[in-house]
Amino acid sequence: MARTLAAATRRVLGSRRRGDRAAAAPAAGAADAALVADLVEAIGADRVRADAAARYLASRDASIYKEGNAGPVCYPGTTSDVVACVKVATRHGRAVSPRGAGTGLSGGAAPLGRPVVLSTTRMDRxxxxxxxxxxxxxxxxxxxxxxxxxxxxxxxxxxxxxxxxxxxxxxxxxxxxxxxxxxxxxxxxxxxxxxxxxxxxxxxxxxxxxxxxxxxxxxxxxxxxxxxxxxxxxxxxxxxxxxNPPAVRTMLLSFDDVSDAATTVSAIIAAGIVPAAIEMMDQRCVRAVEDFAQAGYPKEAAAVLLVEVDGAAGGVAIAADRVAGIARRNQAVSVRTAADDGERARLWKGRKSAFGAVANVMPDYYLHDTVVPRTRLVEVLERIYDIVDRHDLLVLNVFHAGDGNLHPILAYDSRVPGAEERVHAAGREIIEMSLDMGGALTGEHGIGVEKREYMDRMFSPVDLDQQSRLRASFDPHCRMNPGKVLPSAHSCSDIGALKAADAAGVWG
Amino acid sequence: MAHFDEALPAFAAEVGADGPVCVRGGGTRWSLGGEAAPGTREVQAPEGVVAFEPAEMTVRVRAGTPVAALHEELAESGQRTALPERAGGTVGGALMAGESSIARLGLGPVRDALLQARYVCADGRIAGAGAGTVKNVSGFDLCRLLVGSLGTLGLVGEVLLRTFPVGETERWVRLAGADPGAVRSCHTAASVLWDGADAWTLLSGYEVDVDDDLSRLAALGACEDVDGPPELPPHRWACTPAEAAAFDARNGTAGPFVAEIGVGVVHASEPQPLRPVEPGVAELNRRFKDRFDPTGRLNPGRDPLRKP
CATH class of the missing domain: 3.30.465.10 (Uridine Diphospho-n-acetylenolpyruvylglucosamine Reductase; domain 3)
Structure with a gap:
């Protein structure tokens, strides 16, 4: 929640600061009047909104992507409401974009081409x-x-x-x-x-x-x-x-050297132990989190690992001992095991509030999500620090180390001229470095619009053609959330769908 | 995508760009979903382990490799995959059949085992799906689409599979007259089988946990060590877990059976009647086949909807 609130706050601040055009968006124009009337007739006036405020809120997700442009926003309550909205949209030649809580970090829920947005917030049972x-x-x-x-x-x-x-x-x-x-x-x-x-x-x-x-x-x-x-x-x-596992043990391992922490991660997996979670945070992240959430993390540590093992009681004790042994052999300076549920909850609170904590460091951040082979973490982290230094930026590393899923947070101040450009340049290098290491573009945040044009760095034209066939089998006319995931050369029909709406005016 | 294993282009050349073609693996599930249409050319997928990385818990292997040979190599590092071992069965065959191992409770379904695939498309070109890492959500999930597709969308040549540590201790036990639901509550149970009267279980994990579960099971009644699972009747039914647990009632049509408790697979003496399919789902299946294989040349005669 903290992260989401921070994102929402940032969004509002951002719109004031930059005089974002969306803040001054006019109400739906005449082009949408007939569409809105049909949507209202289909699912009721209390379930359709076409005012600027509703459309503005539905135009963004938690990423920094700002080009989303929502048409009328519907709040269906049932499957048949959804069917009715989709049919009305189709009749009007408009695409449909589904939307949950808008917490996505890749622009996947940012509607393109003024589609009818279907918000699922009233289908929450x-x-x-x-x-x-x-x-x-x-x-x-x-x-x-x-x-x-x-x-x-x-x-x-x-x-x-x-x-x-x-x-x-x-x-x-x-x-x-x-x-x-x-x-x-x-x-x-x-x-x-x-x-x-x-x-x-x-x-x-x-x-x-x-x-x-x-x-x-x-x-x-x-x-x-x-x-x-x-x-x-x-x-x-x-x-x-x-x-629920019969037993859980949560440990905080701290290190004087980031490489030792990364080596420990690889060594745990290599020992045939599959913990429920292995999370890593570097010093800058630990300090931000500690100032924000008082989770009891050691601020002097260069890096900490939060390791959780679960399962039957006997095996959990053995696995925890082995993890502690591996950490000590890799120069861990302390190994702390949560004594009770309260301490365990505090340790996790620290991890889960990391993104909120960044707000105390810098007003803006760009959160990346790539995957690398988990045996190459030491090398990868060195490369990330090098990239970020060269672009004169701050990075906080907090990520799912156990499966090699990186989340470098580039913290910056968008009021500083050139800062966003440097963030994008560094981000591009991090993505390309991850792919060069044999990694993947995204481990959990998705491609959305932000990584769409990187897809051909990871996939060949034949691969992308196959993905496009999968999409077209479900949606032959590319009417669902068009313009995402596939790079433009592989989603011709999407472009058609977007152009049709553009003809009616961007904010008309 | 960048560096193809050298065996792939040769496989693609053999598959070619036209004419009906199918891949023969071990032939253990050869008739699943229908027989290959007469006149279909048979090819074989390349064989061999390309790269096993125990510290990454992944293995890159060519589709024609027997699962048993793969597992023998992985066992040297104390690992295995979720694929079932059948006499002569290959990695590609196991993935295309999509049927899970009887240790699915412990290992998970086959559809979660495939991380990356390189396959020959209907037009003869080589495509890649997925990524070389254990976690990835880049683009649409072609890997899951391929698993269980009986080679009707593409012919798999090389794959990257997730591996798992083999339990420190593994023991099969038979429990005469035991309630399979109670056996299922054991944390280390990687498989629970039930024939309507007796239960079998594979306990897998740390020795201390397996011993704990054994003493819990001993309290349920007679409990004896056995070499492995009971002999499984020849036909495989896919049910819900609840249907499998109540399978006794349907004994009349299935004959003697062994049910996988907590999973839903039932090994029965008679074939499963074809399952009803929603018209919308059947239509989607047709659209996928048409988009991926417009001329219908890949494994003609086979249809995943006709898998029991």
Whole structure:
């Protein structure tokens, strides 16, 4: 939540400071009047907004991307409301962009070409807990943490736990194939979705996947998860329930040298231990977090690792001992084990408030998300510090070290002339370095618009053509959230969809 | 994408750009989803482990490699993959069938095992999907689409698979007359099987945890060490976990059975009747096939919707 609030604050400040054109956006023009009237007729006046404020809020996500441009914003309450909105939009030749809580960090929810925005915030109910089949059916607007809280009395939880879990929605998690610290042992969203009810771009409703061990046909559920709203809109999701582990041990390992911390991460994995989570923070991040959240982190440490092992009690004790031994052999200066749930919660609070804490360091930040082979962390961190130094920027490193998922935070002040340009230049180098190391463009934040034009650095034209076929199989006319993920050369129909709307005026 | 394994271009050349073609692996699930249409040319995928990185917990392997041979090599470093071992079965075959191992409770489903794939498309070109890292959400998830597709969308030549540490202790035990639900509550249970009367379980993990679970199981009744799972009837049914746990009631149509508790797979004596498919889902399956293989040359005659 802290991170999301910080992002929202930044957004408002940013608009005042820069005189953002969106702040002065006019109300929907005549071009939208007929569309809005039809949407109102379809789902009711209280579920459609076309005023500048609503459209402005729906035009951004938590990334720094500012070019989003929402058409009318709908707040459907049921699957049939969603169907009705999609049909109206199609009749008016307009695209549709789904939207959860808007906590995405890659511009995936930033609507392009003034589409009808479908916000799932009023579809936030837990529909059914089915313990016999190990799933819960939830509506897409349900907040991730609300789901886990609702499941607590049953001794189970929903494993993916993004840092924004107090605000982000299950539908958004499905769209982004979201991750989180505990995905090291448990896997990202796709491993936790058994089935999903989807409204396709032609308004038809299909259920992808089912509760059986191996659904018949292609794994369309798997193809849909992570498709960033471009294949349809999830209207109900069967999420898998994970049994709470009988025992958990959370440790804070601190080091005088960042390389020792990184070496420890690789050594833990190499020893055949798969902790539930291995998170790493460097000194600048530790200090910011400690000033902000008083989590009890050692501010003198060059880096800390937050390691959690879970499972049956005996094995947890053994694994924790082995982790501590590996850390000491790699010059850990302290190994602290949380004595109780309170201390454990404090240690995690530090990690989860890292993004909020950055606000005390600099007014703006750009959060990156790339993946590298986890055996190359030492080398990768040296390269990141070198890149950031050359661009005269500040970096705070806080990331999912166990699976090599980097999150360098470039902190800056956008009022300083040239700062944003330096941030983008450094970001580009970090992305290219990650790919050169054999890595991936994104581990959990998605491609959205921000990494779209990097896709051909990672994939060949043939690869991208195959991805484009996947999308077109779901949505032949590219009407769902057009303009995302695929670089422009591979999404010709998207460009058509965007041009059609542009003709009606950008903010008309 | 940048550096193809040298075996891939040769495989692509063999597949070519036209004419019906299928890949023969170990042939263990050869009739799954239908027989290859008459006149279909058979090719074989390249074989061999390309790179095993134990500290990364990944292995790059060519699709024609037998799973058992792969696992033998991984075992030297105390690891394995989630793919099932069948006599002669290959990595590519296991991925294209998409059927999980009986230790799925512990290892997860096959569809979560594939991190990266290099495959020959219908037009004969080589495509890549996924990334060389354990975590990745860059672009659309073609890897999951390929798993279980019976080679009808592309012919897989080389893959990167996630590996897992093998439990320090692994023991199969048989529990006469035990409630399989109670067995399932053991934390180290990587497999729980039930034939309507007796239960079997594979306990896998740290010795201390396996011993704990064994004493818990002993309290349920007679508990004896066995060499492995019971003999599995020949036909595989896909059910919900709840249906598998109540399978007894349907004994009339399935014959003697062994159910995988907590998973939903049931090994039965008779084939599973074709499952009803929503018309919308059937239509989507057709669209995928048409987009990825417009001339229908890849594994003609086979249809994942007709997998039991």
């Amino acid at each position: 837990l529909l059914e807990i089915d313990l016999d089949n190990g799933v819960a059916w939830v509506q897409p607007g349900m907040v991730n943490l609300d789901l886990t809280r609702a499941l607590a009395p049953h001794g189970v939880h929903y494993a993916p736990d993004p840092s924004s879990q107090a605000a982000c929605t299950i539908g958004g998690n499905v769209g982004n194939n979201a991750g989180g610290p505990h995905c090291l042992a448990y896997g990202v969203t796709s491993a936790h979705v058994a089935a999903v009810e989807v409204v396709l771009s032609d308004g038809s409703v299909v259920t992808l996947g089912d509760l059986t061990a191996e659904p018949a046909g292609y794994d369309l559920r798997g193809a849909f998860v992570g498709s960033e709203g471009m294949c349809g809109i999830a209207t109900a999701v069967a999420v898998r329930l994970t049994r």
